[in-house]
Amino acid sequence: MSIPVDERLRVFRDPRSVAVVGASADESKWGYWLASGALRGRHRRRVELVNRRFDTLLGSACAPSLSALDAAPELAVLSVPAAQVAGVVTEALEMGVRGFLGVTAGIEKEAELAEAIRAAGARLVGANSLGIYDAAGDLELCWGRFQPGALAIVSQSGQLGSEIATLGARRGLGVSRFVSVGNQSDVTAAELLADLADHDQTKVIALYLESFTGGEQLFDTLSALRETGKPALLLTVGAGAASSRMAQSHTGSLTSRMDVVDAACRRAGVHRAGSPTELVQIAQACLATTSPAGRRVAVVGDSGGQCGVAADRAVAAGLTVPAVKEEVATQLSELLPPGAAVSNPVDLAGAGERELGTYADVLASVLSDPDVDAAVLTGYFGRYHEDVPALAVREREVAENIAAVSASYSKPVFVHTMADSSSTADALWAGGVPVFEDIDATVRTVAGMVALRPMTAPAPAELGAPAGVSLSGYWAARNALADCGVPFPSGMVVRHRLEAVAAAETLRAPYVLKAGWLAHKSEHGGVVLGLADAYELVEAFDRMRAALGDGEYVVEEQDRSEHVVEVLIGGHRDPGLGPVLTLGAGGTEAEALRDTAVELAPITEETARSMIARLRCAPLLDGWRGRPATDIAALAALAAAVSRFLAANPGVSEVELNPVRVGPAGALAVDALIIEETENPND
Known part of the structure; x- marks a missing residue:
């Protein structure tokens, strides 16, 4: 997938010249940080300072206005009072300035000003931006200092972006690029993300957003970046907020905005982190090792209690802890004392204390199992050299062996240790084995990296309704959906x-x-x-x-089938993220039960099955208390068909089948609703 980039954005990466309008020598002022940062890059570009009250600032000449400069700067930084911004922009555009970084907040008629900038062929980042930084371009136009590294940060909140950078620096994770998008009056987050496609220093992307206007383009860009080897981690807010749109179907009221964002993340292979700390931990792990191929994890430890807790927390994080194959269990029995747990979790039962090399040997055995995607080592390893200094060299050797085992099987190992700041931990990190002091952080990181693998590609949407045909009313909806394979009585x-x-x-x-x-x-x-x-x-x-x-x-x-479970299949068109399919418990109690799974449409039947498996009512569909199992294949096919219909008909804002009666012999829709974009139906 190609990533279109506006070449005019290069001015925000490595401009040939910069002018800081509103430069200051007062360290408590924005103008100081912008000016001092810009001057650190003057070996690479011409830097001009502008402030009508000074002739010199920070040891450099200072001009009273942009027009007093000998030549137009390529990039102008706006750090003047809001009332002065429009005048400075007008002056700059007349000179031929190509880019503006707007730090000032509260600008009157900001949208009109941004339009004037675009009309002149220039671009604006901001306003209300905390600034930009580019390690490769020696460009520092922001508050604070950054440690160079591989993490790009694109943030709607400059302060939160700074927190991510600070947390990363504490873990030795530096910044390749930092952009505070501010109000996005002109340049959008999606455009700035696209500009990272050929940014060689960027290996992982941290993104903080509060709104998802133009979200389809944004997630398409994130998906394309992932394909180029640049995974993205998203932080956002509003997980408890209901959708802001006034949906007229049950489906709309059952779907929150965050449900849709999470679906977009799954489709694009983006992980939504729960906190800045979690984001930084996963980013650091992404730079150290590859993502697991799946959710199947082997838990290895030197304490039965820690193994049990690790397994429970892994499952709570959405991972699975399957029993290892019989031949692997046999190998483990030969390595470990009699009575040691060898199925998964695997408890070394003291074998590690007798010979530290057992840790690497056991990990080699479990990683040889084709049904294991990754391993979590939990417990004491990493601390032996602290309590017994004579073991320092040997423990470090074993750490290097663990890293070699992980590399040989191309399966990542994650270590939870009681000593995460040690030479052993350093050796593990150096070998591509992430280390954490907390088991929840460990398994969250595994799950987060698994999420960086996108879901199965969707089926094509080819079921558009005939042009000019109204879909309003049950009979019309029934006919349109029947044409795409939905069965009705x-x-x-x-x-x-x-x-x-x-x-x-x-x-x-x-x-x-x-x-x-x-x-x-x-x-x-x-x-x-x-x-x-x-x-x-x-x-x-x-x-x-x-x-x-x-x-x-x-x-x-009337359908008289026995052993039926009522299910809802519906969808709506999210204003920022496009068509969305919802599948859940149906009937008149659907809104009371609120048992749903959500994905972007269209979906494959495989994805539909995964949605069904996530429902709390899934046991009813599988056969409950001696009842026969329902035809889940028919339900999955029906859900995929509805998703293709929704995706292929942009004039449809909502579609709903409720209930769909699913029995052992198939699935039958007994009510349907289609709401077109221009409708305002009578409830």
Whole structure:
């Protein structure tokens, strides 16, 4: 996947000249930090300082205005009071300035100013930016100092971006590029991320965002960056906030904004970290080793208690701890004392204390299992040399052997130790083995790196509805969805009593009668079930028509399948991230149960199966208390079909099948709703 980059953004990476407008000698002022940082790069570019109150600043000449300079700077840094910004920008554009870094906040008519900059062929980062830094370009235009390294930070909050950089520096993780995007009045986070594609110093990307306008482009860019070997870690806020859009289906009310963001992360192979510390820990591990191929983890330790805790925390983090193969268990039995746990977790039962090399030998055995993707070593290893200094050399040798074992199997090893700041830990890190003092941090890092592998590519969306055909109302929705493979009961449209009689003669009882134009039929008396014969059907039709008026009513054969579980399949079009599919427990209690799984549409049947497995009601579908299992394959196929329909029809804002009755012999949709972008249906 190619990554389009606006070449005008190069001015924010390595400009030929910079002018700091509002430079200062006062260390408590923004102008000082911007000026002093810019001057550190004057061996590489021309640096101009502008402040009408001074002739010299920080040992350099200072001009009273941009127009007083001998030549136009390529990049102008705006650190003047808000009321002066527009005038400075006008002056700069007349001179031919190509880029602006806007630090000042509270600029009046900021959007109009940004438009004027774009119209002149220039670009603006900010306003309200904390600045930019580029290690390769010797460009420092920000508050504070950064340690050069491999981590790029693109942040909507400059302060939080600085925290990430500070936490990274404490762990020896430096910054390749830092950009505080500020208000994104012009240049967006997605554009700045795309500009990292050929930034050789960047190996891992940290991204903090509070909004996801243009999110489809942003996640496409992150996916493309991952393909180039630059994984991304996302930090955001609002995990508990409901979707801001006024959804008219059950699906919309069941889906939070963070559900959708997480789905976008899974699709793109991005990990959403829970805190700056977690982000930095995973970033450091990404630079040390490769991501596990899957979630299957072997837990090895020298304490039964620590092994048990590690296994429990691994499962809580979304990993699995499968039993090792019989031949591997046999190998372990030969390495360890009688009675040692050898299935997984593996407890060394004192063997490590007798011979430190056992740690590496056991890890070699478990990593040889094709059903193991990574190993977690937990416990005392790493501290032997502290308590017994004579073991220092041997422990370091074993650490190097552990790293060699990991490399030989191309499977990462992660170490939780009681001494994470030691020469042994240094040897592990140097060999590509991440080390942590906390077991939760260890397994979170494993899970986070697993998340950097994207989900299966989606199926193509080719099921667009005919142009100009309305999809409003149950019967129209039914027909459109049936065309893409969704099964419905036999049914007929009825508008008056004689058609109801004809329906009774054509269809098989018992019958269901529905007011086809209502979105939520049961809440308005718009559905009657279990009509046993023609007399009951006609009588129910007369009552419903008298209460609701003329309209398109639908009569269907009532599904009589046994051992059925009711499921909801729906989707909506997120304004920033595109089509989203929701699958969950259905029926009239769907909103009370709130048991759902969410992915971006379209999805494959494989992905649909993974969504089903995540539901709390999944045991009911698998067969509960002696009941037969339902046809999960049919449900997965139906969910994938609905996702393709939604993705292929941009004019559809919401679609919902609720309930879908899933039984041992298949899945059947017994109600459907499609809301088009221009609709405002009557609930």
